[in-house]
Amino acid sequence: MILPRLALRNLLGAGLKTWLNVVVLSFSFVVIIWSQGLYKGMGDQARVAQTDAEFGGGQYWQEKYDPFDPLTLQDAHAAIPESLQTKIEKGEAAPILISQATIYPEGRLQTILMKGIDPAQSVVNLPTRFLDQENEDLPVLIGTRMAKNTGLKIGDTVTVRWRDVQGTFDARDAKIVQIMKTNVPTVDQAQIWVPLDKLQALTRMENEASLVILAQDTREFPQTSGWIHKDMDFLLKDINTLVKTKQVGGSIIYIILLALAMLAIFNTQVLSIFRRRKEMGTLMSLGMTRGKIIQLFTMEGAMHSVLAAVVAAIYGIPLLLSFAKKGWAMPQAMDDYGIALGEVLFPVYGTGLVIGTTVLILLVTTIVSFLPTRKIAKLKPTDALRGKMT
Amino acid sequence: MDNSYLIKTDELVKIFPMGKSKITALNHVNLQFKKAEFSGLVGPSGSGKTTLLNIVGSLDSPTEGSATVMGRKIEDLSHKQGAELRNRHIGFIFQTFNLLPVYTVFENVEFPLLLLGLSAQERKKKVMKALEWVQLADRVKSKPAQLSGGESQRVAIARAVVKEPKIILADEPTANLDAENSHNILRTLEKINRELETTFIFATHDEKVIRYLRRKITLIDGKVARDEVFENPVGKGEGQ
Numbered sequence: 149m150i151l152p153r154l155a156l157r158n159l160l161g162a163g164l165k166t167w168l169n170v171v172v173l174s175f176s177f178v179v180i181i182w183s184q185g186l187y188k189g190m191g192d193q194a195r196v197a198q199t200d201a202e203f204g205g206g207q208y209w210q211e212k213y214d215p216f217d218p219l220t221l222q223d224a225h226a227a228i229p230e231s232l233q234t235k236i237e238k239g240e241a242a243p244i245l246i247s248q249a250t251i252y253p254e255g256r257l258q259t260i261l262m263k264g265i266d267p268a269q270s271v272v273n274l275p276t277r278f279l280d281q282e283n284e285d286l287p288v289l290i291g292t293r294m295a296k297n298t299g300l301k302i303g304d305t306v307t308v309r310w311r312d313v314q315g316t317f318d319a320r321d322a323k324i325v326q327i328m329k330t331n332v333p334t335v336d337q338a339q340i341w342v343p344l345d346k347l348q349a350l351t352r353m354e355n356e357a358s359l360v361i362l363a364q365d366t367r368e369f370p371q372t373s374g375w376i377h378k379d380m381d382f383l384l385k386d387i388n389t390l391v392k393t394k395q396v397g398g399s400i401i402y403i404i405l406l407a408l409a410m411l412a413i414f415n416t417q418v419l420s421i422f423r424r425r426k427e428m429g430t431l432m433s434l435g436m437t438r439g440k441i442i443q444l445f446t447m448e449g450a451m452h453s454v455l456a457a458v459v460a461a462i463y464g465i466p467l468l469l470s471f472a473k474k475g476w477a478m479p480q481a482m483d484d485y486g487i488a489l490g491e492v493l494f495p496v497y498g499t500g501l502v503i504g505t506t507v508l509i510l511l512v513t514t515i516v517s518f519l520p521t522r523k524i525a526k527l528k529p530t531d532a533l534r535g536k537m538t
Numbered sequence: 539m540d541n542s543y544l545i546k547t548d549e550l551v552k553i554f555p556m557g558k559s560k561i562t563a564l565n566h567v568n569l570q571f572k573k574a575e576f577s578g579l580v581g582p583s584g585s586g587k588t589t590l591l592n593i594v595g596s597l598d599s600p601t602e603g604s605a606t607v608m609g610r611k612i613e614d615l616s617h618k619q620g621a622e623l624r625n626r627h628i629g630f631i632f633q634t635f636n637l638l639p640v641y642t643v644f645e646n647v648e649f650p651l652l653l654l655g656l657s658a659q660e661r662k663k664k665v666m667k668a669l670e671w672v673q674l675a676d677r678v679k680s681k682p683a684q685l686s687g688g689e690s691q692r693v694a695i696a697r698a699v700v701k702e703p704k705i706i707l708a709d710e711p712t713a714n715l716d717a718e719n720s721h722n723i724l725r726t727l728e729k730i731n732r733e734l735e736t737t738f739i740f741a742t743h744d745e746k747v748i749r750y751l752r753r754k755i756t757l758i759d760g761k762v763a764r765d766e767v768f769e770n771p772v773g774k775g776e777g778q
Contacts (some may be wrong), residue, residue, distance in 0.1 A: 150652050161640025430636040433597060434650050434697075437618050463603020529597040533632070 155447035159455070166452070167418060173409040173456035173509065178464040180402045180505045182471065185495035187398060189472075191391035193331075194498055195384055200273045201332040203383045204242070204361040208232060208375040213358050214245075217431065221261075222246055222311065225356045232360045233368040240366060242271035243357035245347050249310040250339070251322075260294075262310060262445050264347030264357075274335065278326035279343045286322040286346060291336025295327045302327055308340070320350070332490075347422040349471045382482040406509070409456075411515045417449045417520040427534030428524060442521045449517020453510045471495055543607060544704060544737050545571040545594055551602035552589050563589040565760035566603065571739060573704070576731045576771075577753035578740035587741035588709055590769035594739065595628050595707045596620035599686030608704060622702040625653050629736075635690040637682040637697075643669070644678040645695045654701060668700040672726055683768075688719030695723065699730055706730075709741045717746065724750045 159166050161458070175289065179379055199205075213224035228243055235241035245264035267280035274289070281287040286308065292302060300306060309319040322342070330336050348354050369377045421428075462491055475492035481527055552564040563586045571577060579587040592598040593605050596612050599622075605612040608627050615623065624630075629650075637646050647668055651661040669675040672692035691711060698706050705730055708727070713718035728750060731738050740747055748754060750771050756764040 150655075154652075157645070158640055426634075426636065427638060430632075430638065431630075432621065433595070433624060433630040433636075433642040435621050435623075439618075474565050531591050533597070533636070 151196070151337050151447055152323070152451075155444055155451050158444075159448050159451050166295050168422050169409070169412045169452050170455045170459055172412055173452055173513070174460035176402060176406045176409050177233060177460035177505060177509060178467065179405055179454055180495055180509075181464070181501060181537050182468060182495065183402055184395070184501050184505070185468065185497040186476070186503065187391060188495060188498065189494045191387065193284070194299045194303040194387050194391065197331040198384070199364065199380070201330055201335050202272060202361075203380065204271050205364040205366040206362045206369065206380055207358040207360070207383065209378055210358050210374060211376055218248065219343070221246060222295060222315075224358050225313075225353050226374055227355055228357050228360065228373060229372040231372055232375070235362065235366075236266075236360070239270060240363045241267055242361045243344060244359050245344060245351070245353060245356060246358040246363060247310050247347060247351050249308050249340075251298070251310075252307045254398070255299055255535055256298075258298060258524045259338070262308065262347060263339055263341050264344035265341055266344045271361050274330070274341070275326055275328050276445065280294035280376065281342065284323050284325065284349075286320050286342060287325040288322040289326050289328060289341040290324060290339075292327055292329050292337045294335060294339065295324075297337075300327075308351065312350065318350065335491075354468060358397070374427065380447045384411065406512065409513060413449055413452050413513060414520065416452075416515075417445065417517050420448070421445065421520050421523055425527070425532045426535045429529055429534070432529040432532060438525055442518075442524050445521040445524065446514060446518045449521075450514040452517075453506075453513040456509070457506055468497060472497060542572060544573055545568040545569075545739075546606045547590075547594075548606075549603035550590070550593065550600050552586070552593065552598070553601045556662050564593075564600070567757075567760070567762055569762065569765070571705075571737055573737055574731060574735040575727065575753055576738045576751060577755065578742055578747060578751040579755050580743055580748055580755055581757040581763070582743065585741075589708050589758070589760075590711055591739060591741045594705075595630060605671070625650065626701070627704045627775065629701065629703040629706040630706050631690055631694050631698050631706060631708035631711045633713045635687075635714075637681070637690055637692045637693055639682055642678065643674060643680050643682075643683075643685070643693050646682070646693055646702050649695060650701045664700050664776075665696075668696040669704065671699060671704040671730060672696045686719075687714050688716075688722065691715060691719070691723055692726065695726060695730075699734070699736070702734055702735065705737045707738070707739050707741075708743065711740065712742070712744050712747055720744070720746045731742055 160300055210224050210226045212220050214220055225245060230242075232241055236243055242265060247262045247264075248259065249262040250259055252258075265274070265276050265279070267276045267278075269276055276289065278286050288306070294529070295301065304324045305321045306324065307319055308316060308322045311317050322340070328336075348356060428441055432438070472495050474493040479490050539761060547567050547569045550564050550567040551562070551619060554561045554563055566599060567586070579590055581587055581714075591608065593600055596607065598616055599613050604627065607623065608620070610622070611722065638649065641649070644665055644727055647665045648661050651664055656664070669678065672695050674689060674692050677685070677689065682693070684694065706727075711727075712723055724747060727738060730736055740751065741755065742748065752768055752771055754764070755762060755766070756767045
């Protein structure tokens with residue numbers, strides 16, 4: 149325990165130089181935790197929103213269904229298998245039928261997806277109850293993004309054209325009964341929601357669906373012929389990849405900041421070893437081994453990060469907590485970011501993040517502090533006492 | 539080895555390479571030092587005084603021959619063993635004091651005891667005793683920068699004495715001090731030598747120091763030119 153005490157004593161004895169390094173390093177602590185917390189918050193928010201509004205507790209896809217292939221979409225439907233039908237009747241699953249369609253808002257043509265959903269479902273968090281309108285021939289629910297792009301408002305009528313199972317074109321006027329506000333662009337952009345039974349009737353696909361969304365607490369996933377179970381790992385893969393990519397991009401800022409702090413510490417260490425040769429000689433004459441002197445100087449450098457952690461905690465904890473509470477308002481342009489961000493982003497700082505960052509900085513600082521001290525291993529005590537470097 | 543000697547050198551040779559040529563700092567030196575000797579290596583600059591002190595202090599190793607300190611051959615010691623020998627049995631006093639600048643007087647004197655792993659209570663007791671020896675018990679909290687040259691050297695003496703080593707090696711300990719401080723320092727060292735029976739070896743060409751020595755070894759060109767013993771050194775009682 150003698151070395152840490154001596155190292156701390158030497159470090160604090162160096163005064164302003166130490167504190168300058170410590171302050172720069174503490175910025176790295178706060179920025180790393182803040183930015184990583186922000187990305188974690190972004191990922192968590194996106195996952196929750198997407199799970200809530202679109203993925204549920206997993207999905208069954210009709211075997212031809214591929215959301216990224218519009219050419220196969222017309223054939224991606226089949227009768228709902230009995231095992232899934234049982235879950236639907238219990239309210240544990242919601243079938244979705246998807247058909248390509250065209251709408252003509254204000255005389256313009258727009259290709260969209262027409263999605264049929266049970267108005268009474270409670271599996272995903274969409275305001276589908278507004279579709280339960282007996283008086284309307286074809287009630288339609290759209291999102292705010294879709295409304296903005298098409299100029300449609302509640303109460304507007306728009307012509308919808310589609311093809312039925314035989315490939316025959318048909319068209320009808322539909323009425324916008326509700327515009328929903330959602331963080332999830334994939335249940336909003338370029339699509340309209342209609343009652344499932346109406347879409348099944350219009351396309352002559354009675355009791356058929358393209359996919360079935362399971363409730364979030366589903367634990368059993370029956371084997372069904374012609375339908376493929378897609379688990380949450382699969383469904384959230386794109387979000388996870390996107391968040392990871394953003395995280396890597398964001399890391400560049402803190403890598404630069406950390407590099408600057410490390411450069412300052414490296415410089416301090418090199419100067420220390422150059423200027424304090426006589427001190428090293430004295431330590432050797434007092435009976436300290438070269439190994440112990442290397443440890444002492446390395447520890448001195450590494451302790452910058454310990455002090456930085458303390459300083460970062462003093463101003464960083466209130467700052468980061470207030471940020472986590474108030475969140476960060478996302479600009480409107482971020483709505484096209486590709487994932488469900490929401491209007492305010494709340495950073496999430498986990499214990500793992502804080503401990504991980506502390507360990508990372510401590511490790512990097514120790515390595516950077518150790519590198520210049522290797523010169524001490526070659527130092528002759530007599531040369532050191534004369535202030536000479538061997 | 540004859541056990542009555544603390545230090546013994548046999549045909550000790552030290553050669554330093556200097557570019558393409560070589561300098562012989564010590565040339566077949568044969569010396570023995572007993573317990574409680576108050577001796578000095580004197581001679582002009584470059585005569586090999588500091589080199590001999592460094593080898594005896596295990597800070598350097600001989601090129602040829604042998605140096606035996608406390609029964610251990612310096613040339614056979616590893617770095618770690620050398621450090622242990624210095625830590626336990628040898629104290630150093632330097633011309634430029636070599637105090638650790640960020641430590642207080644107390645911490646500087648305490649340092650060798652920390653390396654020995656003594657308890658805080660033991661350390662405090664020994665440090666205060668050593669500081670009383672050098673009459674600096676009232677300056678425990680001062681930093682080296684706040685001390686005069688004489689006070690700094692007294693702290694360095696306290697640091698060398700605190701672990702009560704068998705041997706103290708002093709390289710030009712009065713070179714940076716005025717006459718009054720030099721005499722004070724020498725009287726303190728003599729008192730320590732008398733009361734603790736510590737063997738002192740000085741490397742010096744300061745006449746003030748030479749007058750205190752009970753044994754004077756004159757080195758010229760790395761060889762022992764004279765080895766004289768004085769029953770009653772003339773320096774005793776000077777400067778009082």
